[in-house]
Amino acid sequence: MYKLLIRPIFFLFDPEKIHHFTFSLVKFLSKIPGVPSIFRGMYQVNDKKLERNLFGLTFKNPVGLAAGFDKNAVLYNELADFGFGFVEIGTVTPKGQVGNPKKRLFRLKDDKGIINRMGFNNEGLEAAIEQLKKNKGKIIIGGNIGKNTNTAPENYTEDYVTCFKGLHPYVDYFVLNVSCPNVSSHAKLEDADYLKELITEVQKLNNAEAQQKPILLKIAPDLNNQQLDEIIELVAETKIDGVIASNTSVNRDGLKASKERLEEIGNGGLSGQPIKERSTKVIQYLADNSNKAFPIIGVGGIHSEKDALEKLKAGADLVQVYTGFIYEGPSLVKRINKAILAES
């Protein structure tokens, strides 16, 4: 029904407008008595065999919603009814910011991809906290944190620290997003020495808390093998809890979209099917070359159960979807969970 009826209509409209419309629609529908249980009946697969225990958390199933969809933590309670095992909110920055000028979100229909240069548009930390106070406890929540666009390089760490402190009581795990291609001074966030400093600082705060929360690092799919070796070393040195591979890509190789169309769109991070293989290779490389020393959340171009199983076989412990959820609809989550069950 989604692909035949809903998607063709949604795809007639501007992607960002449809995103907001969908949020309002799901919010509205979820308030009608009986509707959430219909959603649960349609999309949830409840089976003990799907449970995963990772970094001290029990995930009901290994399929999550990736960061960037529920940036302001306004829909996670409702999204829990759609069969996810976890939802990652954010990227949250200390202060609210509008992000890049519109238009900044583009569909590449023939490639089943998206290019976005949203630029961390979000309502900011305080607004996210207000929303997270409404948590009904239905699902594991990840807090994906970043820095404000206009923060000076010497204050990057402070931004992450502010978000970490603020969200600590409200999320189950943290993600340090250091791999968004749409933020300025990206280079510093790729520097292994700086990352070590950042992780150590956040871990210090974590250790001072009564209850420690798992901290993960989200990396780009465009890192070369030497950079991936540095990530493996970094995880070993800092003992950070895991890695999310991967964010969106700046690479445009092999796309069906014309050169003119890509030029017209301009900069941004590519997601969806075109980045599937590269993300899987990153996961495989990290798993093989670390001897599977740390948990990996696999994300990038999962549009089918087969794509998800590939990521798990490559070494991912959990998976996340974003672009596939837009192209394939909510039944994708159920199909993946069923396929994982069939394999178990």
Ligand SMILES: Cc1cc2nc3c(=O)[nH]c(=O)nc-3n(C[C@H](O)[C@H](O)[C@H](O)COP(=O)(O)O)c2cc1C
């Ligand atoms: C419109 C859009 C916005 C995104 N915003 C964020 C973000 O704020 N923080 C983040 O860590 N990742 C963000 N991502 C990246 C996704 O979380 C994911 O890592 C990436 O899209 C690859 O997965 P996919 O191919 O399933 O979409 C965004 C992706 C899209 C398409």
